[in-house]
Amino acid sequence: KDHVTILAIESSCDETAAAVVRDGREVLSNIISSQIALHTVYGGVVPEIASRKHVEKINYCVREALSQADLTLEDIDAIAVTYGPGLVGALLVGVSEAKALSFATGIPLIGVHHIEGHISANYIENKDLEPPFVCLVVSGGHSHLVVVKDYGVYDIIGQTRDDAAGEAFDKVARAIGLGYPGGPKIDKAARDGDENAISFPTAKIADAEYDFSFSGLKSAVLNYINIKRMQGEDFNKNDLAASFQKAVVDVLTEHAIRAALQYGCDKLAIAGGVASNTGLRQSLEKACKDNNIKFYRPSPVLCTDNAAMIGAAGYYEYMKGERADLSLNAVPNLPL
Numbered sequence: 389k390d391h392v393t394i395l396a397i398e399s400s401c402d403e404t405a406a407a408v409v410r411d412g413r414e415v416l417s418n419i420i421s422s423q424i425a426l427h428t429v430y431g432g433v434v435p436e437i438a439s440r441k442h443v444e445k446i447n448y449c450v451r452e453a454l455s456q457a458d459l460t461l462e463d464i465d466a467i468a469v470t471y472g473p474g475l476v477g478a479l480l481v482g483v484s485e486a487k488a489l490s491f492a493t494g495i496p497l498i499g500v501h502h503i504e505g506h507i508s509a510n511y512i513e514n515k516d517l518e519p520p521f522v523c524l525v526v527s528g529g530h531s532h533l534v535v536v537k538d539y540g541v542y543d544i545i546g547q548t549r550d551d552a553a554g555e556a557f558d559k560v561a562r563a564i565g566l567g568y569p570g571g572p573k574i575d576k577a578a579r580d581g582d583e584n585a586i587s588f589p590t591a592k593i594a595d596a597e598y599d600f601s602f603s604g605l606k607s608a609v610l611n612y613i614n615i616k617r618m619q620g621e622d623f624n625k626n627d628l629a630a631s632f633q634k635a636v637v638d639v640l641t642e643h644a645i646r647a648a649l650q651y652g653c654d655k656l657a658i659a660g661g662v663a664s665n666t667g668l669r670q671s672l673e674k675a676c677k678d679n680n681i682k683f684y685r686p687s688p689v690l691c692t693d694n695a696a697m698i699g700a701a702g703y704y705e706y707m708k709g710e711r712a713d714l715s716l717n718a719v720p721n722l723p724l
């Protein structure tokens with residue numbers, strides 16, 4: 389057989405997704421059913437609502453993924469599914485779907501780590517990208533600086549001590565009334581603001597040179613807003629968004645470039661929802677150019693949660709001979 393065709397399923401948070409990926413890098417279909425509108429009224433993801441919606445949508449997503457790829461289950465070599473980290477009830481829907489399909493058809497099952505999926509999103513549009521490279525993973529739940537030594541072999545050299553980068557975006561957006569999800573809203577507001585209007589502190593962590601901390605910055609922004617409100621003064625939301633975003637982008641850029649240089653990698657990739665941030669992409673683009681590092685970034689739709697990235701990661705697991713059995717379970721805090 390010339391090709392390996394993988395059906396991938398992702399349901400770790402608030403997107404129900406299924407995709408068909410060929411040989412790890414060619415996306416034949418990529419279906420995403422977003423629940424964002426459903427959770428917006430609550431200002432964040434409500435786990436129980438997410439699980440129930442996944443149950444309603446998952447079969448549709450799988451059918452649509454196969455049909456848009458013009459394939460049937462008979463053409464599928466393996467079923468890859470995210471089994472952690474994420475919301476346990478949400479993960480269980482995808483895992484159960486994948487296990488049921490595998491049991492009914494005998495198609496091999498592969499469990500995929502969600503963050504490994506995010507990192508692997510870089511392989512899809514960059515056919516030339518191969519390990520080793522440094523990857524900055526910044527999502528709603530994670531902020532990791534990772535050395536990708538080989539396919540599926542990771543060395544985590546830095547991570548957040550408190551909030552994830554995306555979490556900080558979401559919390560600041562809520563505080564200034566931009567709504568959920570905050571990342572894209574801040575990104576948009578920042579384009580019309582002055583990033584030098586307000587100077588916010590960025591944390592340096594003395595004993596771990598690649599770790600991040602965003603809760604201090606978040607508190608500084610919240611304090612700024614409270615003081616302005618107490619004084620009855622108005623503040624420019626766009627300036628605040630731009631200044632906050634700059635503080636986050638600066639520390640992410642600085643850490644990522646320093647890691648690439650120190651680890652002797654001339655390739656830097658980014659992954660996760662925050663990797664779709666315009667300011668971060670511009671900043672890293674420039675910094676990489678200045679330091680002779682090749683910069684890789686997935687298209688925004690492959691940065692936020694999707695199943696194509698799970699199909700890419702699943703392919704490399706498949707090629708290594710990794711297989712899951714029907715005891716595969718959701719692991720909410722699965723380590724990388």
Ligand code: KG4
Pocket residue numbers: 401526527528529530553554555557558569570571572575660661662663664665666691692693
């Ligand atoms: O990777 P993702 O879709 O889900 C997780 O695995 O967490 O990331 C979602 C996070 C949210 O916090 C969202 O606000 C943030 O990514 N995000 C952004 C942007 N788009 C999404 N943050 C900054 N700028 C953006 N354009």
Ligand code: ZN
Pocket residue numbers: 502506527528660661692693
């Ligand atoms: Zn994610």
